[in-house]
Amino acid sequence: MSTALITGASSGIGYELAIYHASTGGDLVVVARSESKLEALKTLVTTKFHVNCHVIPMDLTTENAGKIVMDEVHTHQLQIDYLINNAGVGFTQKFIEEDITTWQQMIQLNINAVTDLCYYFAKDLRANHRTGKILNVASTAAFQGIPFLSVYSATKAYVLTFSEALAEELKSSGITVTALCPGPTRSNFGASANLDERISNSRMLPTASSVAKFGYEKMLAGEVTAVHGLGNKIGVAATQFAGRKTAGKVAGQLFKMVKK
Known part of the structure; x- marks a missing residue:
C-alpha cells in the first residue's frame, strides 16, 4: 500500500485526510506542531487500521522546514508515495493593523513550506524513477483577492497556480498534482482565522471529513483543480463572470461581517 506524508495532520482537514488514507490500508507520515495530538492520531490509526504511522513534530513556519522534514524521511528510510500539503493558516484582519511577523509566518507556511516539500518530494521520485x-x-x-484576507487569499492563489503549472511540468514523469479548493468548512480554521464562531461552526458548512474524502479521491484520479461543493463551483464560475475585482469586493464585505 501507499505511504502518505500529510502536513497539518493534527486537526481539521489534515486529520481527516490521515484517517481516510489509513482506512484504505495506507501507512502515514504525519507532520504538525503538536506532538501529543500526532501521537494520539498514531495510536488511533495503528490500533483501528493496523497501519504504520511515523510522527514528525515540526513547526513549518521554521525556515527550511520542508528540507528538515524530508531529511527526517530519508534518515528513517521512509518511502513516500503521496505528498499532502494541508498545513496552512489564515487570519482576518486589515493588513496594516497586524504585526508584519504574522504575515511573514503565513507566507512561510502557506507558500514556502509547500514549495520546498513539493521540490524535494518530486526530486526524489524522479531520481528513483518512481511515480507519485x-x-x-x-x-x-x-x-x-479578498480584503481582510489579503495575504491569505494571495498565498492560496500561489498554491493554486503553482499546482496547475507543476502538474503540467511533471505530467511526463508520472507525478500528478492536484489543488484542492474548499470553501468555508466546519473545522477549527474559523477560530484561528478570527471568524465569528456562529459562522465557522455552522451546520450549513461541509464537514472536514467530507472535504478530505473529496480531495483524496480527486488526487487519486489525478485531477488538477478540485473545487469542493456545488455552491463553491458556482461561486468560482460567478467570480470569473463578474470579474476578480468585483468578486473581491463582495467577498471582502462578507468577511468584514463575519469577523469577530
Whole structure:
C-alpha cells in the first residue's frame, strides 16, 4: 500500500485526510506542531487500521522546514508515495493593523513550506524513477483577492497556480498534482482565522471529513483543480463572470461581517 506524508495532520482537514488514507490500508507520515495530538492520531490509526504511522513534530513556519522534514524521511528510510500539503493558516484582519511577523509566518507556511516539500518530494521520485501524487490544499479564496484576507487569499492563489503549472511540468514523469479548493468548512480554521464562531461552526458548512474524502479521491484520479461543493463551483464560475475585482469586493464585505 501507499505511504502518505500529510502536513497539518493534527486537526481539521489534515486529520481527516490521515484517517481516510489509513482506512484504505495506507501507512502515514504525519507532520504538525503538536506532538501529543500526532501521537494520539498514531495510536488511533495503528490500533483501528493496523497501519504504520511515523510522527514528525515540526513547526513549518521554521525556515527550511520542508528540507528538515524530508531529511527526517530519508534518515528513517521512509518511502513516500503521496505528498499532502494541508498545513496552512489564515487570519482576518486589515493588513496594516497586524504585526508584519504574522504575515511573514503565513507566507512561510502557506507558500514556502509547500514549495520546498513539493521540490524535494518530486526530486526524489524522479531520481528513483518512481511515480507519485501531490495534493496541495488551496482554497476558493485563491480565485480573487479578498480584503481582510489579503495575504491569505494571495498565498492560496500561489498554491493554486503553482499546482496547475507543476502538474503540467511533471505530467511526463508520472507525478500528478492536484489543488484542492474548499470553501468555508466546519473545522477549527474559523477560530484561528478570527471568524465569528456562529459562522465557522455552522451546520450549513461541509464537514472536514467530507472535504478530505473529496480531495483524496480527486488526487487519486489525478485531477488538477478540485473545487469542493456545488455552491463553491458556482461561486468560482460567478467570480470569473463578474470579474476578480468585483468578486473581491463582495467577498471582502462578507468577511468584514463575519469577523469577530
